[in-house]
Amino acid sequence: MGSELSGVQLSSMSDAAKDELALLVSERKCVVLQDQDFADWGPANQQNFAAYFGKPNYQPVTGSVPGFPGFHIIYRDGNQAEIDKFFEHKLTSTLWHQDVSYERQPPGYVILCILQAPEVGGDTVFASTTEAYK
Numbered sequence: 001m002g003s004e005l006s007g008v009q010l011s012s013m014s015d016a017a018k019d020e021l022a023l024l025v026s027e028r029k030c031v032v033l034q035d036q037d038f039a040d041w042g043p044a045n046q047q048n049f050a051a052y053f054g055k056p057n058y059q060p061v062t063g064s065v066p067g068f069p070g071f072h073i074i075y076r077d078g079n080q081a082e083i084d085k086f087f088e089h090k091l092t093s094t095l096w097h098q099d100v101s102y103e104r105q106p107p108g109y110v111i112l113c114i115l116q117a118p119e120v121g122g123d124t125v126f127a128s129t130t131e132a133y134k
Contacts, residue, residue: 001128002030010049011037018052025109030126038113043068050111057100057107098129 003024010033013021025031038046043065050056056070065071100106112124 001028001131002032002126003028004032004034006034008033009036011041015052022053022109029128036113039115043071046111046113047071054108055105057110059100096127101129 059072
């Protein structure tokens with residue numbers, strides 16, 4: 001599961017290249033592209049890019065970018081008081097979640113764009129529940 005692409009810039013992809021990317025995602029489940037200018041596009045252009053691949057998904061219980069409800073914000077600022085409160089009832093910072101798989105028609109894809117990350121840590125791990133079921 002998973003592939004990493006290099007030498008590809010999302011902002012310069014033709015529709016044919018986007019179709020190839022969609023096929024690769026469907027086959028490999030997770031595709032990582034580093035060193036993108038995606039974060040610099042602004043939410044309107046990002047939303048248009050994402051819409052090429054299908055119906056937008058809206059997270060009903062979390063914050064979003066004003067005017068762009070399809071953007072789900074994941075944020076931790078490293079505040080020690082927040083971290084201490086988090087660990088009051090937990091033994092680990094390892095958390096798993098699924099992207100609204102409870103919906104009748106769950107999203108076919110998710111785009112994760114990291115705007116700011118720590119020099120160490122901040123890892124994101126992906127798992128296939130299909131493979132776990134098998």
